[in-house]
Amino acid sequence: MTTPRRILLIRTGGLGDFILCLPVIHALASTWPDAELEILGRPTIAALAESQVARITSIDDRRFSRLFTDTPLDASDAAATFLSSFDLVVSFLGVPESDFGRQLQLLVPKTLFIPAPPSGTRHAAIHFLQSLTPLGIAATDAVPRIDLSAEVREQGRQLLERPVSAVEDNPPIIVHPGSGGRPKNWRPDLFAQTIRLFRRSRHPVVLLQGEADERPVREVLGHLEATGPVLKDAPILQIAGAIACSRLxxxxxxxxxxxxxxxxxxxxxxxxxxxxxxxxPLGPKVRVVTFAEATPEGVSEEGIRLMTG
Structure with missing residues (x-):
């Protein structure tokens, strides 16, 4: 295909959804290093890729609302002007037959839609990356990676030092008991027992509370005699920096x-x-344990093996 000058990647959804598309962003940037790559999505999350893209635009901007209707956009419409400036669009949002899909293809004929992965098959990140084949991209590295700057890491260290002292000498363990839905949350009493075991081994523990995690964090704290510090209300890049400075x-x-x-x-x-x-999650330092096999003793032992291995 003709080398694109401007590429738009459309990705909405949550934090995990965005991270799983990072290999796609890397593949596009590597294949066409001279192209200007932009993201249309959630800026608070897409900030994790700001070093790889020229610009991040919010999908919630009111100018894009008519894209989700069957009313054709006028050429002078702000959304039409924005979208038609791109040679290639890679969209994780919509399907070709939807109102959004039809509007998008009228404005940018070279649009590739990446569908959700079929259940029970290959990993989502591999599926997303292999969906670029129609563009002539044969990338194989599907492991998401985020390279944080020294400045972001320092911000993360300072964020951790609010609840925990001497982070550099004894980095804490971060425990995150929340998720996108309660069925995905391990029992709070089991998290609490795991925290006790880490503390007995003299590992400081910090609970991480996201926007939707107030209840699971409160429930874990309710099972602990000494409640301990909670990290919350921070931008995603600072949280990433804090995680990078933690031990586990x-x-x-x-x-x-x-x-x-x-x-x-x-x-x-x-x-x-x-x-x-x-x-x-993909990576060399990841251990997955299912609820059916997870015990506080097993989780803490696995964590200590990862920290010391």
């Missing part, structure tokens, strides 16, 4: 677990109803 992350099937794997921090990831063959 223990969490559910969630975006935070994918973030830990992507920045290279050892991770014990607990899986309940979702299929780890498709949705597990």
């Amino acid at each position: 992350v223990v969490g559910n099937d969630s975006g935070i677990s994918h973030l830990a794997a992507a920045v290279g921090t050892p991770l014990v990831c607990l899986f309940g109803p979702t299929d780890p063959a498709v949705w597990r």
Whole structure:
């Protein structure tokens, strides 16, 4: 195909969804290094890829609302002007037959839609990457990676030092008991017992609370005699920096677990109803444990092996 000058990647969804598309972003940037690559999505999450793209635009901008209707856009419409400036669009949103898909293809004929992975088959990141084949891209590295700057790592270290002192001498373990839905959360009493075991081994523990995690964090704290510090209310890049400065992350099937794997921090990831063959975090320091086999003793032992191995 003709070398594109401007490429738009459209990706909405949550943190984990975005991280799993990072290999696609890397493949596009590597294949066409001189092209201007932009993202249309959630800026608070897409900030994780800001070093690889020229610009990030919010899909929630009101100018894009008519894309989701069957009313054709006028050429002077702000959304039409924006989208028609691209030679290639790679979209994780919509299908060709939807209102959004038809509008998009009228404005940018070279549009590739990446569908959701079929259940029970290959890993989602591999599926997404192989979906680029029609563009002539044969990339094979499907492991998401986030290279954080020294500045972001320092911001993360400072964030950790609010609840924990001497981070550099004794980095803490981060425990994230939340996720995108309660069925994906390991029992709070089991998280609490795991925290006790880490503390007995003299490992400081910090609970991480995301926007939707107030209840699971409160429930874990309710099972602990000494409640301990909670990290919350921070931008995603600072959270990534804090995770990169920690010794270990223990969490559910969630975006935070994918973030830990992507920045290279050892991770014990607990899986309940979702299929780890498709949705597990990828990386050399990742151990997946299902709810059926998980015990506080086993999780803490696995975590210590990852930290010391």
